[in-house]
């Protein structure tokens with residue numbers, strides 16, 4: 605496929621993986637965890653369709669505007685539901701732009717590794733850091749960066765972020781809030797439930813969180 609079904613894009617954020625990142629929330633998730641922060645990303649037919657070439661060019665132009673951009677993050681929704689297309693985008697991002705790739709998945713790593721699906725294996729092969737496992741409400745824990753429950757794990761699949769393994773406990777989970785010219789506010793990253801409820805009570809935008 606030459607396209608990806610997308611829920612949302614944030615071109616520059618520092619709260620969805622290491623460093624400054626271009627982030628794509630893909631649309632469509634069959635896992636449907638209880639307590640998911642992003643149920644609006646579940647519908648496999650929702651969101652908006654983007655051509656791979658358009659996404660690549662937008663990432664390239666973001667890098668030109670922000671040379672400190674260090675990578676792209678795929679989250680969702682479930683990135684492995686669109687693995688073939690995302691693997692092709694990831695390959696170009698890594699080889700032509702020298703950017704890193706972080707992929708979130710609600711599937712456990714063991715399940716992904718064993719999957720007999722060439723697209724899944726290609727996306728795994730193009731991922732520097734995989735953060736895997738579904739959100740489990742009873743294991744809710746925001747003490748580690750970028751994740752929402754204790755079962756979720758960091759898989760350093762290449763050398764690119766191996767140095768972070770020991771630093772993880774020192775990296776805080778953060779929420780990034782944007783005020784837009786039309787007066788709306790959107791947020792992404794991980795927040796305490798009270799913070800999210802406060803934002804929703806104030807009627808501001810919507811929160812996007814990680815797998």
Ligand code: SF4
Pocket residue numbers: 633634635636637640641642643645680681682709710711738739814815
């Ligand atoms: S937490 Fe992630 S994997 Fe679970 S339902 Fe939500 S989007 Fe899907």
